[in-house]
Amino acid sequence: MNALLQADQVGFTRSGELVFEPTDVCLNAGQALVISGPNGSGKTTLLRVLAGILEPATGSLSRTASLAFLGHLAAVKGDLSCRENLEFSTRFSGQPGTEVNRAMARVGLAGLGLRPARALSAGQKRRLGLAGLLVARRDIWLLDEPYASLDDAGGELVDQLLDEHLAAGGTAALSTHQRQPRLQIDPDRLVIRAALRESVR
Amino acid sequence: MTRAMLALLRRDLRLAVRHGGESLMPLVFLFAVLILVPLGVGPGPNLLSAIAPGMVWVAALLASLLALEHLFRPDLDDGTLEQWWTGETPVGLLVATRLFSHWLITGLPVILFAPVAAQMLYLPDRALGTLMLTLLIGTPLLSLIGGLASALTLGTNRGSVLLSILIFPLVVPVLIFATGAVSAAADGLSARAHLGLLSALLILAVTLIPLATTAALRLNIE
Numbered sequence: 001m002n003a004l005l006q007a008d009q010v011g012f013t014r015s016g017e018l019v020f021e022p023t024d025v026c027l028n029a030g031q032a033l034v035i036s037g038p039n040g041s042g043k044t045t046l047l048r049v050l051a052g053i054l055e056p057a058t059g060s061l062s063r064t065a066s067l068a069f070l071g072h073l074a075a076v077k078g079d080l081s082c083r084e085n086l087e088f089s090t091r092f093s094g095q096p097g098t099e100v101n102r103a104m105a106r107v108g109l110a111g112l113g114l115r116p117a118r119a120l121s122a123g124q125k126r127r128l129g130l131a132g133l134l135v136a137r138r139d140i141w142l143l144d145e146p147y148a149s150l151d152d153a154g155g156e157l158v159d160q161l162l163d164e165h166l167a168a169g170g171t172a173a174l175s176t177h178q179r180q181p182r183l184q185i186d187p188d189r190l191v192i193r194a195a196l197r198e199s200v201r
Numbered sequence: 202m203t204r205a206m207l208a209l210l211r212r213d214l215r216l217a218v219r220h221g222g223e224s225l226m227p228l229v230f231l232f233a234v235l236i237l238v239p240l241g242v243g244p245g246p247n248l249l250s251a252i253a254p255g256m257v258w259v260a261a262l263l264a265s266l267l268a269l270e271h272l273f274r275p276d277l278d279d280g281t282l283e284q285w286w287t288g289e290t291p292v293g294l295l296v297a298t299r300l301f302s303h304w305l306i307t308g309l310p311v312i313l314f315a316p317v318a319a320q321m322l323y324l325p326d327r328a329l330g331t332l333m334l335t336l337l338i339g340t341p342l343l344s345l346i347g348g349l350a351s352a353l354t355l356g357t358n359r360g361s362v363l364l365s366i367l368i369f370p371l372v373v374p375v376l377i378f379a380t381g382a383v384s385a386a387a388d389g390l391s392a393r394a395h396l397g398l399l400s401a402l403l404i405l406a407v408t409l410i411p412l413a414t415t416a417a418l419r420l421n422i423e
Contacts, residue, residue, distance in 0.1 A: 014423070048283070051283075051286070051287050052286050052287055053283045053286045053287065053422060054422075054423060055419070066289065067287050068287065069283070069284065069287045071280055071283065072280070073278075073279055073280025073283075074279070074280060075279065075280040075281045075283075075284050076279065076281075077212070077216060077275075077279065077281065078279065079216055079219050079220070080212070080215065080216065080219075084212075084215070088208055088211075088212050091204060091205070091207070091208035091211075092204075092205050092208040092209065092284075092288065093205075093288065094204050094205065094289075096204070
């Protein structure tokens with residue numbers, strides 16, 4: 001099986017204490033993984049470990065494809081316009097030819113190209129983040145709470161984008177605690193649990 | 202890889218232009234020092250030419266220090282910093298790019314206006330070349346040292362006090378060798394020894410500081 005991203009028994013420690021129980025993750029082309037768990041169970045931390053932002057304390061991580069991470073923070077510069085932010089994403093990810101206008105129209109931000117990103121609402125910022133995913137053209141999407149602050153139409157948009165991404169041979173892992181993704185293929189599910197939280201307290 | 206670095210540099214400079222007022226601060230500082238100090242100590246050419254190297258250097262130091270608070274913090278707050286670890290480009294190179302843009306914004310203007318400053322302070326003409334040379338070697342050093350300190354203090358709430366305490370001992374050698382070189386040149390002596398030591402410091406900093414800064418950033422991003 002050629003996994004695009006594989007993690008064996010990864011764990012992460014904060015002040016010497018495991019945040020979540022060591023977990024196996026395997027992301028194959030065309031498959032999605034939904035990570036769920038109660039607040040504070042380490043969903044975000046796990047995604048950040050998978051993204052390479054945090055160094056895993058235990059276990060090993062191997063990746064054979066390019067990766068994009070969309071976190072709580074939209075990773076946009078408020079003083080730049082939406083267009084400039086997306087143009088930066090295309091250049092930064094080495095895809096300078098990508099059509100920025102089309103991506104903006106796709107996420108419902110058509111005509112807002114010149115607006116400074118700080119003037120966007122929270123939901124519009126999420127949409128700008130999604131447009132960034134589209135222009136960066138990465139194989140692995142790691143989405144932390146992608147449905148947060150989006151309206152119903154926005155939630156459906158995330159599902160559609162995920163479907164297209166998976167159909168194109170990509171893979172995705174997302175954490176969510178409210179809306180469950182409705183995808184054409186049935187995503188794998190992973191419930192993670194905080195390690196030792198109860199006994200420590 | 203170079204493409205990502207160029208993209209980052211371009212965005213940094215564009216943001217600097219957009220925050221026009223902030224980006225002019227180094228020059229404002231330089232001229233504030235140049236104009237106010239003669240008023241305070243008296244406009245005599247003898248005194249001014251003796252303290253000229255030190256004044257230009259203190260202005261360069263303060264200009265560099267001013268912008269440090271904004272070197273990594275905005276990127277940490279808006280989530281663009283953590284994205285550095287998700288791409289293919291080694292983070293050390295992105296850190297080096299960021300430090301380079303800091304130098305372009307704070308160091309380069311001071312270098313460009315140093316001849317004007319030298320004239321205003323009656324610095325002997327034969328020392329001007331050495332002054333420029335020390336600035337050219339020394340201001341990147343200031344950006345590098347400042348970058349490391351700013352990465353180390355990123356996780357603390359009131360970073361700026363700690364930042365200054367961290368930086369001052371580290372920039373003392375830079376200040377001593379740089380002003381020593383200019384004073385020597387003004388007296389007609391050779392500044393080679395000072396310049397050599399300054400260059401050695403720069404080489405040491407260029408090789409080690411981007412790595413150390415990357416490690417410090419990673420600690421603080423958790």
